[in-house]
Amino acid sequence: MTIKEIQEEIIRLKKEKDFCILAHAYQGHEILEVADYMGDSYGLSVEASKDSRKNIIMCGVRFMAETCKILSPDKNVYLPNPEAGCPMAEQMNLETLDEMKKKYPGYAVVAYINTTSELKTACDVCVTSSSAVQICSKLDNDKILFIPDPNLGNYVQKQMPEKEFAFFNGGCPRHLAVTLDDALKAKELHPHAELLVHPECRPDVVAEADYVGSTTGIMAYARKSEKKEFIIGTEHSIVEHLQYECPDKMFYPISSKLMCHNMKLTTLVDILNVLKGTGGEEIVLSDEVMEGASRCINRMIALG
Ligand code: 13P
Ligand code: SF4
Known part of the structure; x- marks a missing residue:
């Protein structure tokens, strides 16, 4: 066929x-x-x-x-x-979370949506890359245990310095592979391009960006921007989809390493x-997981 x-x-x-x-x-x-x-x-x-x-x-x-x-x-x-x-969603299980909770008692546990539903049953709320800032700022608790991605957590923390954050040492292996050197080289190669990055990238890469957002956020920004050239700091397919959709603009990958094989x-x-x-x-999913994880996800919807 x-x-x-x-x-x-x-x-x-x-x-x-x-x-x-x-x-x-x-x-x-x-x-x-x-x-x-x-x-x-x-x-x-x-x-x-x-x-x-x-x-x-x-x-x-x-x-x-x-x-x-x-x-x-x-x-x-x-x-x-x-x-x-x-791979990021599989970095933490209930045991590792339990250890962290003991280390940071009294912290609100905020889970990135890239976690298993089993883990979500033990978290207070989950967030996506597009809703993390809004949801964390709305939480009553000023102490936040943000799991599993410290890069997204770091990006959120920068927007609310008054809150205290603790992180897990995890992250997306694909976005982590991109270095500041890759970002600077791409900028040097395309001096007129805007740099759009996903907050799963390292903080020093995020600091170089003109726009930081989720996959759909990046696509929406590039579609409506008056600029003609963009360096894309997320998975390679986004480069391809944008190039297909906007043939009058040019899109370049930040690094050839940013491919998610999974x-x-x-x-x-x-x-x-x-x-x-x-x-x-x-x-x-078991009834227990359905119930526990939906509480975490529904709280995200209510706050987001
Ligand atoms: P989005 O939530 O932006 O779709 O990102 C998911 C993801 O896995 C990014 O690496
Ligand atoms: Fe997971 Fe792939 Fe997204 Fe990284 S790029 S967070 S590995 S789905």
């Missing part, structure tokens, strides 16, 4: 079997072409909960499919490639196999 034939078969089967396909912005273009929605991890889950279809395929990584299931408990949610996990594990064939009932994994 050609790529086009696989895509046609996916589109036919998703209609016949009442499926909605979600694609995170880090997916390749061929997957975006068969998706009903493209967006960031939080936005996609909200779209899924509003959609009337009974079945959802989340093309992204496991924590995104879990968030989707928690926000749409009555729907069947599938992760097309069961191997697609986010996000790229999902293929069109994996999606087709879910639709045929021969592959993928249906997300099943």
Whole structure:
């Protein structure tokens, strides 16, 4: 089968079997072409909960499919490639969190959405890269234990110096690979370009940016900016999608190291196999995890 034939078969089967396909912005273009929605991890889950279809395929990584299931408990949610996990989301478990809580008693525990749903059951609230500043500033507690990404935490802390923060020594291995030297070299190479970065990048890289935001925030900024050139400080697919959408502008990757292999594990064939009932994994969470994690996620929605 050609790529086009696989895509046609996916589109036919998703209609016949009442499926909605979600694609995170880090997916390749061929997957975006068969998706009903493209967006960031939080936005996609909200779209899924509003959609009337009974079945959802989340093309992204496991924590995104879990968030989707928690926000749409009555729907069947599938992760097309069961191997697609986010290394950052797997850095902490209940035990490591417990140790940190003992070290920082009285701190509000704020979890980045890139965490397992099991971990969310033991956190006070979760945040996304686009809502972290707003939510942390609204918390009554002035002491915040921010997990697992110290880079996003550091970015948030800079906006509210009056609050005290404690961090876990984790982070996204892909964004951490980008150094200040990479950012300065890219700027030197493209002196007229604006630098747009995800807050998962190192603080010294973030300090060089003209704009800091989530994947969809970066895309929205580049679309409406009057500037013509941009250096993109997040996953490589964003460079490709923006170049495709805005052919009159130029987009350059900050570094060739910024590729998320986990996000790229999902293929069109994996999606087709879910639709045929021969592959993928249906997300099943215990009642305890559903209840505990939805409390954490619903608090984010209420404060965000
Ligand atoms: P967004 O929440 O911006 O989609 O980011 C998710 C992610 O994994 C970034 O590396
Ligand atoms: Fe996880 Fe980083 Fe990949 Fe995002 S880019 S899914 S944080 S490993």
